[in-house]
Amino acid sequence: MKPNEYDDIPGTTVFDAQRSRQGYHLNMFCMSLMKAENRAAFKANERAYLDRHPMTGEQKQAVLDRDWNRMISLGGNIYFLAKLFFTDGKSFQYVAAVMTGSSQEEYAQMMLNGGRPPEGNRYAAEWEKKPGRKRG
Amino acid sequence: MARIVAGVATSHVPAIAAALDLGKSGEPYWKRVFDGYQRSKEWLRKVDPDVIILVYNDHASAFSLEIIPTFALGCAAQFPIADEGWGPRPVPAVKGHPELAAHIAQSLILDEFDLTIVNRMDVDHGLTVPLSLMYGQPKEWPCPVIPLAVNVVQYPPPTGRRCYHLGRAIRKAVESFDQNLRVVVFGTGGMSHQLQGPRAGLINKAFDERFLDAIARDPAALTRISHVEYLREAGSEGIELVMWLVMRGALDDEVEEVHRFYHVPASNTALGHIILENRK
Numbered sequence: 001m002k003p004n005e006y007d008d009i010p011g012t013t014v015f016d017a018q019r020s021r022q023g024y025h026l027n028m029f030c031m032s033l034m035k036a037e038n039r040a041a042f043k044a045n046e047r048a049y050l051d052r053h054p055m056t057g058e059q060k061q062a063v064l065d066r067d068w069n070r071m072i073s074l075g076g077n078i079y080f081l082a083k084l085f086f087t088d089g090k091s092f093q094y095v096a097a098v099m100t101g102s103s104q105e106e107y108a109q110m111m112l113n114g115g116r117p118p119e120g121n122r123y124a125a126e127w128e129k130k131p132g133r134k135r136g
Numbered sequence: 137m138a139r140i141v142a143g144v145a146t147s148h149v150p151a152i153a154a155a156l157d158l159g160k161s162g163e164p165y166w167k168r169v170f171d172g173y174q175r176s177k178e179w180l181r182k183v184d185p186d187v188i189i190l191v192y193n194d195h196a197s198a199f200s201l202e203i204i205p206t207f208a209l210g211c212a213a214q215f216p217i218a219d220e221g222w223g224p225r226p227v228p229a230v231k232g233h234p235e236l237a238a239h240i241a242q243s244l245i246l247d248e249f250d251l252t253i254v255n256r257m258d259v260d261h262g263l264t265v266p267l268s269l270m271y272g273q274p275k276e277w278p279c280p281v282i283p284l285a286v287n288v289v290q291y292p293p294p295t296g297r298r299c300y301h302l303g304r305a306i307r308k309a310v311e312s313f314d315q316n317l318r319v320v321v322f323g324t325g326g327m328s329h330q331l332q333g334p335r336a337g338l339i340n341k342a343f344d345e346r347f348l349d350a351i352a353r354d355p356a357a358l359t360r361i362s363h364v365e366y367l368r369e370a371g372s373e374g375i376e377l378v379m380w381l382v383m384r385g386a387l388d389d390e391v392e393e394v395h396r397f398y399h400v401p402a403s404n405t406a407l408g409h410i411i412l413e414n415r416k
Contacts, residue, residue, distance in 0.1 A: 005364045006363075006364050006367050006368070009335070009367055009368050009372075010334070010335055011333045011334030011335030011336075012330065012332070012333050012335050012367065012372050013332065013333055013372075014291050014367060014372060015289065015290055015291055015372075016290070016291040016292070017290065017291070020201060020290050024201055027196075027200070027201050028200060028201060028202075030196075031196060031200045031201075033221065034197075034219065034220075034221060039221075069333065069334070072332055072333060077196070077289065077290070078331045078332040078373075079195045079196040079289055080196050080200075080201075082195070082196070082221070083196070083221050086220070086221035086222060087221065091151075091403075092150070092151070092331055092403060092404055093151075093403055093404060096331060096332075096336040096337060096404055099332060099333055099334060099336050100333075100334050100335075100336050100337060101334065107337060110337055111337060111339075111400070111401035111403075111404065112401060114339060114341065114400050114401075115328075115337050115338060115339025115400055115401060115406065116330075116335065116336075116337040116338045116339065117338075117339070117340075118338065118340045118342075118343070118369060121335055121338060122368050122369070123368075
């Protein structure tokens with residue numbers, strides 16, 4: 001497939017039509033957690049509940065591991081994944097911290113300090129120059 | 137004749153709902169946010185609109201990936217509050233204005249906007265947070281609300297230019313409605329924020345401040361911002377700002393800026409708010 005203009009934004013996965021197609025069943029599994037009885041069934045036996053959905057093995061494993069960046073890379077969308085982390089009793093800020101590889105305290109402090117600045121964070125090439133930066 | 141008297145833009149951060157619903161609005165972190173809306177509440181009480189047209193996006197609540205309408209106009213008499221995973225927010229159900237909504241739907245389609253008509257739709261924090269910020273916690277919402285849901289979840293959302301022109305067409309529709317109604321249009325979402333991936337937490341204050349200046353005085357310039365520029369500069373979720381342009385398109389070219397508020401952070405987001413009034 002042809003690269004997209006937005007592929008060179010670092011640490012960012014744009015949920016476009018191709019990713020939506022790839023992540024359809026993963027996201028629809030998350031959507032099913034909007035119902036209390038489904039949340040209960042999932043919590044009772046995660047693997048069995050996941051096996052009721054036609055997701056790939058990689059997608060199921062990423063869910064079991066709560067590997068949020070991996071779920072995103074397999075077509076997950078953050079608003080759908082939210083149904084999963086709400087089921088876990090976690091917040092957007094908790095998951096954002098995990099995805100950036102920082103502790104929740106560090107992340108919250110970064111936001112209090114004005115957030116992640118755009119300088120140095122616009123192009124993938126800017127990240128490649130920085131050693132030790134965690135990549136998704 | 138119905139007419140549009142003013143526009144309101146505001147972020148719709150879900151953590152604001154949690155703060156309000158759990159009684160945390162007096163805590164210093166949240167008080168700074170709610171204080172920014174004190175004047176707005178007084179203003180809205182005075183303006184006392186007959187109808188609000190509220191442009192927002194659904195967050196995988198009413199629409200999953202089964203159906204993804206780009207523009208969905210709520211034409212129902214009532215819109216239940218969505219259960220977003222922890223029970224519906226303890227806010228009143230939203231009453232619609234089916235007669236005006238039906239008129240707008242017809243007018244827009246003949247104006248070549250191929251929108252989706254929705255007669256059953258739960259509304260989530262995208263719609264209720266702006267109402268809470270502007271009205272507080274009333275027993276009933278003081279006026280009917282016509283929801284206009286815009287897809288910004290799956291890329292690409294409609295372009296800013298398209299949103300601006302939709303606003304123009306909404307104005308034409310409102311002004312051809314044969315009842316004496318005063319309408320306020322809300323454009324919600326934004327400002328800069330990114331909720332996903334290793335770049336989560338991106339905030340671009342300079343971009344946001346330029347956007348706030350231009351939404352008041354030079355909206356045509358904003359219609360030229362490309363999707364990639366939004367993603368790169370304002371974050372993957374900052375692209376929600378296209379919804380502000382629907383509101384702006386529905387107003388006069390020249391408007392009065394009544395109030396502006398900008399604050400970082402509200403959870404992961406730069407919170408932005410502006411009130412614009414038509415002069416006549």
